[in-house]
Amino acid sequence: MEHVLEIGRLYPVLTVPRGATLNSGRGNDAATIRAVAAGDEDAFSRLYAGYVRMVHAILLGRVPRRDVDDLVQDVFISAYTRIGELRDAAAFGGWIAAIARNRATDYLRQSREHVELPEELPGGDPIEAETLAILDVVRKLPEAYRETLLMRLVEGMSGNEIAERTGLTPASVRVNLHRGMKLLREKLGWQRHE
Amino acid sequence: MSDDYLWDGSGTPDPDVQRLEALLGRLRAPLAGAPAPSLPAQPIRWRTLRYLGPALATAAAVLVMIGLTLRTTRTASSWEVASLAGQPRVGSSALAGTGRIAVGQTLVTDGGSQARMTVGTIGQVTIDTNTRVRLVATRDGHHQLALERGTLHAVINAPPGQFVVNTPSATATDLGCAYTLHVDEDGAGYLSVTSGWVALELHGRESLVPVGASCRTDAKLGPGTPSYDDADAEMRRALDEFDLARDPTARSNALRVVLDHAGPGDAMTLWHLIARVDAGDRAAVVDALAELLPMPAGVTREAVLRLDAAALDQWWNALGLGEASWWRNFKAPYPAGASR
Numbered sequence: 135m136e137h138v139l140e141i142g143r144l145y146p147v148l149t150v151p152r153g154a155t156l157n158s159g160r161g162n163d164a165a166t167i168r169a170v171a172a173g174d175e176d177a178f179s180r181l182y183a184g185y186v187r188m189v190h191a192i193l194l195g196r197v198p199r200r201d202v203d204d205l206v207q208d209v210f211i212s213a214y215t216r217i218g219e220l221r222d223a224a225a226f227g228g229w230i231a232a233i234a235r236n237r238a239t240d241y242l243r244q245s246r247e248h249v250e251l252p253e254e255l256p257g258g259d260p261i262e263a264e265t266l267a268i269l270d271v272v273r274k275l276p277e278a279y280r281e282t283l284l285m286r287l288v289e290g291m292s293g294n295e296i297a298e299r300t301g302l303t304p305a306s307v308r309v310n311l312h313r314g315m316k317l318l319r320e321k322l323g324w325q326r327h328e
Numbered sequence: 329m330s331d332d333y334l335w336d337g338s339g340t341p342d343p344d345v346q347r348l349e350a351l352l353g354r355l356r357a358p359l360a361g362a363p364a365p366s367l368p369a370q371p372i373r374w375r376t377l378r379y380l381g382p383a384l385a386t387a388a389a390v391l392v393m394i395g396l397t398l399r400t401t402r403t404a405s406s407w408e409v410a411s412l413a414g415q416p417r418v419g420s421s422a423l424a425g426t427g428r429i430a431v432g433q434t435l436v437t438d439g440g441s442q443a444r445m446t447v448g449t450i451g452q453v454t455i456d457t458n459t460r461v462r463l464v465a466t467r468d469g470h471h472q473l474a475l476e477r478g479t480l481h482a483v484i485n486a487p488p489g490q491f492v493v494n495t496p497s498a499t500a501t502d503l504g505c506a507y508t509l510h511v512d513e514d515g516a517g518y519l520s521v522t523s524g525w526v527a528l529e530l531h532g533r534e535s536l537v538p539v540g541a542s543c544r545t546d547a548k549l550g551p552g553t554p555s556y557d558d559a560d561a562e563m564r565r566a567l568d569e570f571d572l573a574r575d576p577t578a579r580s581n582a583l584r585v586v587l588d589h590a591g592p593g594d595a596m597t598l599w600h601l602i603a604r605v606d607a608g609d610r611a612a613v614v615d616a617l618a619e620l621l622p623m624p625a626g627v628t629r630e631a632v633l634r635l636d637a638a639a640l641d642q643w644w645n646a647l648g649l650g651e652a653s654w655w656r657n658f659k660a661p662y663p664a665g666a667s668r
Contacts, residue, residue: 175364182364190357197420199355200436204419206357207365207432241420265351272352287345287352292336311334315345324344 164223171217182210185227187289188299189234194288195273195280196238199266205241209234228301231281271321279314282307365432406430407445407466414441416455434462437478447471450486455479464494479510483523497545498528505539515547520557525649535600538649544568553604555597563589567597576606583609587616595621595647603635621646 163184169177189209193202213230220229272280272287285291285299293311297304319326332339333346406428415422419433423443429435435443435455443455445463448471455461459478465471473480474494483506484491491502496515500507505524511517519526520542528535528543530550537543543554552571555564566585573579583605590598598617605613614632623629624646631639 179364187357194355201420203357204432204434207430208419211365211430244420262351262354265354268348268351269355284352286334287348288355289357290349290353293334294336308331308335312331315331315334318348319344326344 163226167217167220167223167226170214171220178210178214181226185230185299186210187291188227188285188296189230191284191289191291192231192234192281193238194269195277195284196235197241199269201241205234205237209237212237225301227299231300268322272318274321275314275317278310279317282310283314283318286311365430405466407447407463409435409443409445412442412444412454414438416441416443429463431463431465434460434476436460447482447484447491450490451482451484453483454481456481475509475511477511477513479508481508482506488525495545497547497549498530498551501527501529503527507537517545519543519545536649538596541596544571546572553597553600556593559594559597560589560591563591563594563597570601579606580609583613587612590616590620592620596649599640599644599647602632602640617643 163181166177166180170181186206189206190202193205193209197205209230212233216233220226272283274280275283281300282296285296286293291299293307294304296302297307300307302310316326330339333342408426409416409418409423409429410426411423414437415424416438417423417434417436418427418429421427423435429445435445437443437455437457437459439457442457445453445455447453448466448468450471453473456479459480460476461478461480462474462476463472464474469490470492471490472492472494476496480493482491482493482502484502484504486502486504488503489501493500493502493509495509495511495517497511497517498519500509500519503525505521505526507519507521507523507526509517509519519528519537521537521539523539525539526537528537528545528551530545533550535543535551535554537554540558541554541556544552546552549571553567555567563586566582566589570579570582570586573582583601586597586601595617598613598620601613602610602617610633611629614629618629621643623632624642627639627642632643
């Protein structure tokens with residue numbers, strides 16, 4: 135069931151600023167990406183550690199939980215084999231995020247062609263029904279809100295980290311978090327504590 | 329209320345955000361601390377080859393050799409997997425016929441599918457229905473799976489310690505053998521050995537399970553106490569009760585049943601119990617084991633009671649299940665609590 139969203143003043147901020155560069159603390163990413171392109175597996179491990187939470191959040195917002203981990207692996211392997219196509223190392227975050235979104239779309243298309251498995255297979259630690267119910271609501275939020283909230287609430291990334299990884303400006307992330315949280319409260323029927 | 333807490337967790341905590349963090353944080357990426365996936369070869373960018381001119385032939389030959397090397401590398405970091413029934417899934421793709429599973433990928437079978445994985449050159453693992461298993465590592469001398477739920481049957485012909493299966497309640501290390509390993513939805517497990525030995529371990533608690541024996545594992549306890557499949561049923565029931573009981577009185581009562589029903593073939597089980605029982609019950613176990621299997625020369629009751637490693641070693645050797653020094657080369661067989 136799709137929810138009707140109040141688009142308008144809540145329109146998500148999703149644009150990546152033209153010419154955006156990697157933020158402070160990640161100045162070495164460009165060198166890391168060049169090293170990955172040269173086949174340096176240690177550099178790839180560093181890149182993986184830096185971006186795995188972002189990729190995980192993007193996929194978790196789109197595909198069944200049971201397949202998220204495998205798709206994360208697919209995304210990074212795809213990024214590794216295609217990294218020569220990346221012209222601007224500063225755009226890596228947005229680039230791998232796009233790979234993740236495309237991989238999720240492919241997965242959903244393929245899934246329709248095969249026998250459907252239950253949405254959430256049991257396994258590992260039991261996830262409470264409330265967690266899955268809230269995840270279901272978050273998944274129905276607009277993309278920018280959904281992804282930003284999952285990075286913050288699931289992966290524990292700070293607003294600045296989200297901005298650094300995604301290439302969004304901190305102001306955009308702040309808006310996405312604020313508006314996304316507001317919309318999520320409404321969907322859940324929660325009143326904000328003042 | 330400001331959005332500082334929502335932004336980075338600073339400022340006055342927002343109860344709604346805290347609640348969402350607590351609930352949704354359970355879904356956090358388990359891969360964050362895990363190694364990056366095994367890498368395939370990067371593709372050759374053909375457009376750059378146009379400019380190579382006369383050197384192209386030589387370069388092509390070199391590239392072929394490099395390609396073969398990379399192909400070998402890629403193959404070495406994955407296993408062949410074949411569908412035996414139904415349509416298992418490898419990663420996010422359905423498996424029809426044969427394929428490969430790479431390090432980091434998961435094989436999932438449903439109620440109607442089964443699969444078989446080839447463990448490098450050392451053996452095979454059959455994946456039963458309703459099973460989820462992940463390939464953790466594969467390289468010369470070390471192959472590792474994580475069995476999250478379901479059942480696998482392993483047949484391994486390799487030196488001890490090369491094939492390892494992680495489960496939520498124990499790590500099973502192959503000692504050159506064949507076995508069946510099952511994991512319930514709650515993480516509890518059951519190991520049954522049909523050839524050789526398997527070592528189970530969790531947080532320092534270890535059990536050695538020989539051919540013809542089986543052992544339960546518990547997510548909190550780790551490996552239970554192994555027993556032979558043809559042992560007295562009442563003894564085995566009491567053994568499970570002993571392993572899982574928290575109350576000292578209940579443990580003592582269960583232990584008494586175990587000792588009363590232990591037969592000549594249960595020395596291996598009693599040996600495991602020496603270091604697992606409460607101190608007040610240890611003498612009874614030692615004496616019961618001594619009735620089944622006399623202490624070898626040089627081993628004293630006092631040394632065993634204080635869990636002296638050398639004494640336990642020698643008594644173990646008397647079981648006729650292999651020299652303790654041999655086990656020690658890759659995994660010490662002492663139950664938790666033994667002095668080394």
